[in-house]
Amino acid sequence: MSHLTATDCIALGQRLDLMKQQTLDELRREDPVHAAITERDGREVADHADEAEAERADDVRFAEFDIDRERLADIERAQQRMAEGRYGTCAACGDAIARERLQAQPTAARCSACQEAAEKALRHGTPR
Known part of the structure; x- marks a missing residue:
């Protein structure tokens, strides 16, 4: 952290705090299990197309929830590194x-060079 000034660290710490709060708010709003149950309560699936659409919507909600959970984990790891x-x-x-x-x-x-190398390795099937 020696290349970062105290002002940099404070600003980045505040930004991580804000990102964390926004992600937590999104996770609370998205709760895919609750949303799927609530949405299906009281309505019948009319045909296979409706059922497929309902499943697709559930899949999207679960994927968004997973992305937000991973974002939260990244933020918390960054905060831990800072601490x-x-x-x-x-x-x-x-x-x-x-x-x-x-x-x-x-x-x-990771620095840009190492991140680029890691992404290249993933694209070629050799996790780094």
């Missing part, structure tokens, strides 16, 4: 993560 003094240091190579990258993506755990 431990490791925030802003690449988890892969140990170099500093550029301030601009952290401002654009406060949850970044």
Whole structure:
């Protein structure tokens, strides 16, 4: 974190707090299990097309819920790194993560080069 100023750390910490609150609010609104049950209560599925559409809507809700849960986990990991003094240091190579990258993506755990290499490895089926 030595490349980040105290002002940077405060601003990024506040941004992570705001992101966390927004994600928690979304998770509370989305609750896919409750939404699926509530939506189907009191109405009959008229045909297979209606049933397929209801299942598709449930799938979308569950996918959105999973994305938000993962976003929340990323935020909490970034907050943990900040608390431990490791925030802003690449988890892969140990170099500093550029301030601009952290401002654009406060949850970044890797520098741009290592993130690009990890994404390339995933695309080619060799997780890094």
